[in-house]
Amino acid sequence: MAVVMGNVIVSQAQLSKPNVVIIISDDHSYQTIGAYGSKIARTPNIDRIAAEGTVFHNAYVNNSICGPSRATLLSGKYSHKNGFKDNETSSFDFSQNLFVKDLQNVGYKTAWIGKIHLGHELQGFNYYDILPGQGHYFNPDFISKEGRKRVEGYVSDIVTDKALSWLDSIDTNNPFCLVVGHKATHRTWMPDPKDFGAYDREHFPLPETFYDDYTSRKAAAAQQMSIDKDMRMGYDLKMFESWEEMMNDGNFKRMNQEQKKQYSAYYKPIYEKMHAEKLSGKALAEWKFRRYMIDYLNTAQSMDRNIGRVLDYLKEKNLDQNTIVIYLSDQGFYMGEHGWFDKRFMYQESFRTPLVMKYPSLIKAGSHTQASIVNADIAPTLLELAGVKTPSDMQGKSFVPVLKSSKKEHRKQIFYHYFENGEHAVSPHFGVKEGRYKLIRFYKRVESWELFDLKADPQELTNVYDDPKYQRIVKKMKKTLAKQIKKFDDKEAEEIFNRQI
Known part of the structure; x- marks a missing residue:
């Protein structure tokens, strides 16, 4: 019609x-x-x-x-x-x-x-x-x-x-x-058992920043979300030492017998091979990355x-x-x-x-x-x-x-505010991205400012907030952030923004 x-x-x-x-x-x-x-x-x-x-x-x-x-x-x-x-x-x-x-x-x-x-x-x-x-x-x-x-x-x-x-x-x-x-x-x-093995033969290149040492980034250094240190062998990667330990995990308690058998049949040989290899240090960290x-x-x-x-x-x-x-x-x-x-x-x-x-x-x-x-x-x-x-x-x-x-363009600035002060020890923070620059203000766990030049440093490895060459950009980005805080009426961010570190 x-x-x-x-x-x-x-x-x-x-x-x-x-x-x-x-x-x-x-x-x-x-x-x-x-x-x-x-x-x-x-x-x-x-x-x-x-x-x-x-x-x-x-x-x-x-x-x-x-x-x-x-x-x-x-x-x-x-x-x-x-x-x-x-x-x-x-x-x-x-x-x-x-x-x-x-x-x-x-x-x-x-x-x-x-x-x-x-x-x-x-x-x-x-x-x-x-x-x-x-x-x-x-x-x-x-x-x-x-x-x-x-x-x-x-x-x-x-x-x-x-x-x-x-x-x-x-x-x-x-x-x-x-x-x-x-x-x-x-x-x-936790995959559907029908998808077990889909990626087992793939090669996963290690990210260039996998061994980041967080120099100049205090909040990044304080986090607890490291594959090496914080990813759990049992809970996250299903590398349980025994059937009983696996079945005590809440995710497995819900399974029926067939689902349990499928999980055990897939993960048990992986655990046994890993255990026999006695991995440690970087070798273990990279093994965990691959299994993840x-x-x-x-x-x-x-x-x-x-x-x-x-x-x-x-x-x-x-x-x-x-x-x-x-x-x-x-x-x-x-x-x-x-x-x-x-x-x-x-x-x-x-x-x-x-x-x-x-x-x-x-x-x-x-x-x-x-x-x-x-x-x-x-x-x-x-x-x-x-x-x-x-x-x-x-x-x-x-x-x-x-x-x-x-x-067409849409937003010139993107305002951000992460509030949670709990899991993974990530410090609350707010900030703004505009073009090639990103300015972040961390608070509570860590009190600090960070500035990144995304053109020169797309992986955000170098905080240039205190670099003399970037002081004009710091001032400009702070003005931009203040305007965004006002635009979105974020009173908590405004109070912290005005607080001296």
């Missing part, structure tokens, strides 16, 4: 509001995605979204940690405004304005399925079926309006089954917004396969042409850079997140953009595409102009 508007023939699909599918993973690094240049990781379905749409090469998060990132996605506001600053002390107020509520007001059916990490008293969703907290890889519990229920199977499969079942249950002639929240690739990287990479990529394999199931469903049901599909992670992740796993720091590997997006009626297939965006910008972008006015309290800025023309 077509409608004539002036001299233009417009299809009914073009007149209708776009559907929205957001697939958000956990701790999935851009370094391990084919669309971002990985030569080892195999992510054909994430790459498919990229090939049919656009790759954002400068997408960032405002706070590199699980719950706060999802809170920003929903609210379009920075952590100090949406109230969810960290995983350890915050609770999310679902009564505040969220972009899904605005979509509901114009006729959308909305759902979140899988990991949300913001509690379980959701508002703004017609339907939800979510993992409690971090959730589990095997036989996970889910919470819905009907209560809590354990489901047998592997989490990536189950989340996708539930997502497709919900789509089957609604009238897709009317607009919908579905968020699929994957647990993968969160620690402790294998487990991580094996875990990602199931998630990517299930992303393919969602894309296939949309195509089979003739929904793909009028559906916005976004794949992103809640933040980036360290894959051995600086010797680390985990995230949190404003350094590039965790500050920057993968983000690919397709919408055939607007986004040119196979395009790439260098525009700098932040995760707070997603909510206002989706509202604009749905024809909804952006609420005045949203701090994000729509990047629809970038979707129309990939060469």
Whole structure:
């Protein structure tokens, strides 16, 4: 069916509001995605979204940690405004304005399925079926309006089954917004047994910065997220000394007998070989790095396969042409850079997140953009595409102009604030990135300033804050940071910024 508007023939699909599918993973690094240049990781379905749409090469998060990132996605506001600053002390107020509520007001059916990490008293969703907290890889519990229920199977499969079942249950002639929240690739990287061995023969080059000594970076030196020193042989790498020790671990207690047998059959020979080799020092550190990479990529394999199931469903049901599909992670992740796993720091590997997006009626297939965006910008972008006015309290800025023309710029500065003062001993900090420079102010555990020249030092190894040659840049970047603090109304950052060290 077509409608004539002036001299233009417009299809009914073009007149209708776009559907929205957001697939958000956990701790999935851009370094391990084919669309971002990985030569080892195999992510054909994430790459498919990229090939049919656009790759954002400068997408960032405002706070590199699980719950706060999802809170920003929903609210379009920075952590100090949406109230969810960290995983350890915050609770999310679902009564505040969220972009899904605005979509509901114009006729959308909305759902979140899988990991949300913001509690379980959701508002703004017609339907939800979510993992409690971090959730589990095997036989996970889910919470819905009907209560809590354990489901047998592997989490990536189950989340996708539930997502497709919900789509089957609604009238897709009317607009919908579905968020699929994957647990993968969160620690402790437990693959689906069918993916065991997928990367066992691969060679993983050691990152150039693996043996970083953190000279000139006090906060980096104080962290506890080192593959060498802090990655646990049992809990993280499944190198348990006995069957009994393995079964005492909470992740394995949930498994059925067949799942336990499959895990034991795969990991026991690896443990025995490692034990016989009596590795220590650098040899052990590099062995741990290799096993980390294998487990991580094996875990990602199931998630990517299930992303393919969602894309296939949309195509089979003739929904793909009028559906916005976004794949992103809640933040980036360290894959051995600086010797680390985990995230949190404003350094590039965790500050920057993968983000690919397709919408055939607007986004040119196979395009790439260098525009700098932040995760707070997603909510206002989706509202604009749905024809909804952006609420005045949203701090994000729509990047629809970038979707129309990939060469457009978006943000000149990216403001960041990590609040948590707990796990992995990462000092809270805030900062700003503008062009080739990044300025960071650490506080609480470590009181210090850092400045990086990203053109001269893209790996962020040399803090030039005290270098006489950079004092003009320090002053300029401090002015920029002060303006960003004021713009986003971050009172805590303002107080610390003005405090002398």
